Amino acid sequence: MARLRxxxxxxxxxxxxxxxxxxxxxxxxxxxxxxxxxxTRVDTVIPYYERFLERFPSVDALxxxxxxxxxxxxxxxxxxxxxxxxxxxxxxxxxxxxxxxxSEASALEGLPGVGRYTSGAVRSIAFGEHAPIVDGNVKRxxxxxxxxxxxxxxxxxxxxxxxxxxxxxxxxxxxxxxxLMELGATVCTPRSPRCTDCxxxxxxxxxxxxTPEAFPRPARRASPREVEALGAIVSRRGxxxxxxxxxxxxxxxxxxxxxxxxxxxxxxxxxxERRTGLRTRDPRPVGSVRHAFTHRALTLRVVSLQPEPGRLxxxxxxxxxxxxxxxxxDLPLSVLMRKTLALAGR
DNA sequence: AATACGGGGAG
DNA sequence: CTCCCAGTATT
Numbered sequence: 001m002a003r004l005r006x007x008x009x010x011x012x013x014x015x016x017x018x019x020x021x022x023x024x025x026x027x028x029x030x031x032x033x034x035x036x037x038x039x040t041r042v043d044t045v046i047p048y049y050e051r052f053l054e055r056f057p058s059v060d061a062l063x064x065x066x067x068x069x070x071x072x073x074x075x076x077x078x079x080x081x082x083x084x085x086x087x088x089x090x091x092x093x094x095x096x097x098x099x100x101x102x103s104e105a106s107a108l109e110g111l112p113g114v115g116r117y118t119s120g121a122v123r124s125i126a127f128g129e130h131a132p133i134v135d136g137n138v139k140r141x142x143x144x145x146x147x148x149x150x151x152x153x154x155x156x157x158x159x160x161x162x163x164x165x166x167x168x169x170x171x172x173x174x175x176x177x178x179x180l181m182e183l184g185a186t187v188c189t190p191r192s193p194r195c196t197d198c199x200x201x202x203x204x205x206x207x208x209x210x211t212p213e214a215f216p217r218p219a220r221r222a223s224p225r226e227v228e229a230l231g232a233i234v235s236r237r238g239x240x241x242x243x244x245x246x247x248x249x250x251x252x253x254x255x256x257x258x259x260x261x262x263x264x265x266x267x268x269x270x271x272x273e274r275r276t277g278l279r280t281r282d283p284r285p286v287g288s289v290r291h292a293f294t295h296r297a298l299t300l301r302v303v304s305l306q307p308e309p310g311r312l313x314x315x316x317x318x319x320x321x322x323x324x325x326x327x328x329x330d331l332p333l334s335v336l337m338r339k340t341l342a343l344a345g346r
Numbered sequence: 347a348a349t350a351c352g353g354g355g356a357g
Numbered sequence: 358c359t360c361c362c363a364g365t366a367t368t
Contacts (some may be wrong), residue, residue, distance in 0.1 A: 044354060045363090078352025082364080115365050123358040179368045181363050190361070218360085250351065250353070293352060294361095336354065 004145075004203050005165055005176060011199035012179030017042075017186070018321050020049055022178075027126035028059050028103035034121045035082050035113060042185070049078050059099050062090035071332035080152050081253055085113025103127040104241065116157075124177045128168030132160035137184025143216035144188060147205030150217055188212075204221040224297040230268050231259040233286055233304040233344045234278075239322035241307070241345060243275055251292075255331040256338060258320075263301065272305070276320045277313040280305035287343045302340060 016022070019042060021033035032052065036045045052073045056062040062070070062290035067087055074083035075255045093101060101122065102108055108119040116134075123131035134142075134156045142159050143151055151159070163180075165171025187194050193212045196202050206212040234241035234257070258275065260268045269280055286302040312320055323331065325346065331340070 034363065039351090039362055040353075041355070041362055078354085079364085081351070095367085113365065117364055121363070133363080136361075137363065159349095178363085185363080221360085222358090240364055252351095291352095292354095295350075313354075 001163065004163065004200055007203075008179045009172060009175055011176055015186070016178070016182055020046060025126065026120060027103075029053065030117070030126040031101055031114075031122050034087070034118045035086055035124075036077065038082060038118070039079060040077065040344045044077070048074070058269055059090050059093050059101065059310075062087060063094040063099075067253065068332060072330065075254065075332040076338075078334055080254060082113055084247065084253060085111075087113050089117065101126070103129065105131070112154050121177065124164065124173040126174075128172075128174055130164060130167040130171070130173050131177075132157060133181075134160050135181060135184075137188070139183045140190065140216060141180055144193075144206035144212050145200070145204050147209060147215060149215060185316065222295065224292065224295050226232045226297050226299070227261065228263050229259050229261050229298060229300045230263055230265065231257045231300050231302050231340060232268055232272060232280070233257060233302060234272065234280055234307050235304075236322055239324050240328060240341075241272075241276070241278075241320065242323050242328065243320045244318065251334045253332065254334050254337070256334070256337045257302070257344075259300070264271045265303065268303075269305070276316055277306040278310060281308065282306040289336065289339045289343055291339060298336070300336065300340060302343060304344075308329050 012211040018167050021029055033045070036049055047197060054075055056065055056070070065087065067084065070083050070087045071080060074080060084250070092111055093099060097107065103123060105119050108122055109116065120131040120133035124133065138160060139151065139156055142151070142156055146159075163176070164173045165176050167173060169244055183198070183200075187198050193214060195204070195207045195212060198204065201207050204212070206215045241258060243258050244255050244297070245251050245253060247253045258268065258272045260271045265283055272278055272280055283303045284303055286304050288302060289300045291298045291300065312322070328341070328346065
C-alpha cells in the first residue's frame with residue numbers, strides 16, 4: 001500500500017494535466033469543478049468552468065444570482081439539476097455557514113447536489129482532509145488492481161478509504177485522490193488501457209493476468225427508447241414564442257418552443273392555448289430534429305403556426321413570451337432547442 | 347436496487 | 358452505432 005501511494009504520487013507529480021481547478025485552493029472553485037465534472041468530461045467542462053466563475057466568482061455572488069442566469073451559464077452542459085442545486089446550496093452556505101464552504105462531511109452532504117463523492121472531493125482536495133472518493137475512474141482502477149469483476153459500493157469505499165493517505169500536512173490526500181482519478185482518465189482507460197505507461201502495473205492483478213479490459217465486468221444497459229414529440233414555431237413581428245419548462249424533471253427550467261409529446265397537432269394547438277391563451281392556425285411543416293438523450297432517442301417534428309391576434313396572458317409571462325433574437329440569446333436553451341431553432345432559421 | 351437525468355467524445 | 362464519463366436524488 002505504501003508502494004502504491006508512493007508510485008502513484010510520483011507519477012502524478014510528473015504527469016498531471018494542467019487544469020484550471022488545479023491552480024486554485026478556493027473551496028468554492030473546487031466544489032464548482034467537482035459539480036461540473038459529475039458525469040461530464042474534463043474537456044467539456046473547462047470553458048463552462050471559466051465562464052461560470054467570471055459571472056459568479058464567489059458563493060455570495062452565486063447565492064444572490066437569479067436562477068435563470070445560473071441556468072443560462074449552464075445551458076449545454078446537461079444535468080441541469082446540478083445548476084439548480086448549486087444555486088440553492090450557495091444560498092444555504094450563506095445562510096448557515098457564513099458564506100464559507102463547509103469542510104465537515106455532514107454539512108457538505110446536507111447541501112443539495114452534494115453526495116458522498118463530491119463531499120470527499122471537496123474535503124480532500126480543498127481542505128486536505130483524509131477523505132476517500134470513489135468515482136467511475138476509481139472503481140475501474142480498483143477493479144483492475146484487485147482483479148475483481150464486481151466490487152460492491154461498500155468494498156469500493158472501504159478500499160478507497162484504506163488507500164487514501166492521512167490529512168495534510170502529514171500526507172497528501174488531495175494529490176492522491178486526484179492521482180487515482182487521473183490514472184483512470186489517462187492510463188487505466190475503459191478500453192485499451194496503456195499498461196506500459198502505468199506507475200502501478202507491478203501491483204495490478206488484472207495486468208498480471210494480461211486481461212485488464214475484462215475488469216470491471218461491463219454493465220449492460222438498456223438501449224434508449226424511441227420517443228416522438230411535436231413542436232411549434234410561433235412568431236409575431238419577428239419575435240418567437242418560447243415557453244419555460246417546469247423546474248422539476250428533464251431540462252427543468254430551460255426554455256423551448258411549445259412542445260407536446262406524441263404527434264398530435266390538435267394536442268399541440270390546445271397546449272399552446274392552455275399555456276398562453278393564444279389561438280393558432282395554419283400549420284405548415286418545418287422539418288424534424290433528432291436528438292439523443294442517455295435513455296431516450298427523440299424525434300421532434302416541427303411545424304409553424306400562425307397566432308391569431310390577442311395578447312399573451314399576463315400571468316404567464318414567466319412561463320411564455322415572444323422573444324426577439326437578442327432575448328432568445330439571453331435565455332437558457334438546451335442543445336435540442338438550439339438544433340430546433342437552427343432548423344427554423346433562427 | 348433501479349431509474350431518471352444531458353451531452354459529447356472515443357473507438 | 359455503442360459506451361460511458363471527477364454522480365445525485367428519487368422511488
